[in-house]
Amino acid sequence: MTIFERIYRFAARSSGSVLASLIEAIKTAFSGDPELRRRVAFSVAIIALSAKMAKADGIVTQDEVRAFQEIFSVPPEEQRNVARLYDLARQDVAGFEAYAQQMAGLCGSGARNCQILEDILDALFHIAKADGVLHEDEQTFLQRVAEIFDVDQSHYARIEARHVLGANANPYTVLGVSENATLADIKKSYRLLVVENHPDRMIARGVPEEFVSIANTRLAALNAAYEQIEKDRRLL
Template sequence: MSVFSRLIDAIGETASNAFSSVVEAVRTVFAGDPETRRRVAFSVAVIALSAKMAKADGIVSPAEVAAFQEIFAVPPEEAANVARLYNLAKQDVAGFDVYAERIKGMCGSGNANCAMLEDILDGLFHIAKADGLIHHKELEFIAHVADIFEVDEAHFDRILARHVHPDGVDPFAVLGLTPDTPFTEVRKRYRQLAAESHPDRFAARGVPDEFMLLANERMAMLNAAYGEIEKSRAAA
């Protein structure tokens, strides 16, 4: 039986109007398999929060649906189960803060700026910007989720710089630095972030293989930012 089938069987009819029971079911159904539990928890988090974000925005564009499918490659046999979970979260009367609080508890470290929670925020940004414009309600939604996730302002600004840049990408903002930062510090920060963002680190955090697109996107942004700074300093 597939993991989502096991999850659907576990919640039965009890989750007809309360997605929170799904989050609790993830803990119990896969209690003996921590690796699978991490992967399912991450998938459930993205399903739940993207559904709530769509409801907050009021419009689900075809591009956003395609972006969801792009990072969530659902096997045909799982399509009905994933659709049920998505619709359940969207229809639940509970506010998204309820889900965000429960999802925060899934973070293994329990610390602020949890890496797995940053991965989830990247997934939400990927979906929100798919139609070429992040609606202000979507941005407010993601920022509020980040607050609940205990992502501090400086860290969120760095995440934001990877996804929202109407005046062009600021390579220093992507690395969380200022333009007057010595190049030795730029190199040090880049190497630190690159190590943290390596696809192997994503896998270790329980991010499913289909979400590796997020790791590749983040690495591409970091590489481009560092390359631009390195080039500008060499030309100075």
């Protein structure tokens, strides 16, 4: 029996909240393998919260489906079970806030600006913006999830700026630096962010390897921001 088939069977047998069944399924099925449990929990978080975001927005576009597939590479034998989990989560009577509160436990310590929760937010932003528009309902959804994840406003602004469409992103916000900072200090911050957001770091903290595209997108945004600042400073 495959991983997601096992989880789906747990959830489908539930007469109550799908959320409660998913959490219990993960705890039960992978009690002897904490690392695998965290990887599966991360995957379920993306499935469940993206399903809830689609419900909040009211529609699921093909662009969003493709974006989901880009960051969630599902083996052919698991696709049916993942689709069924997605539908169960979307139809669940529990609100998205209950899902987010449970997923916040992935951090364990409850530390503010937890990196694995930032990874989840990045994935949700990637899906939300796929149709070329970040809708108001999606923005409200993402902001509330960030609050539950204990992501502070300045950190959330950095995450959001990485996903601003077109050429409207503020490069200083992306890098989390002051516009009055020296180029040397900006470069130091940029290099630290590049190291912190390397795909190997994501995998080490429990993010499945299928999600490295999130890290690649993040690094591209950091590189573009630094290059823009460097270019602007040369023109002064």
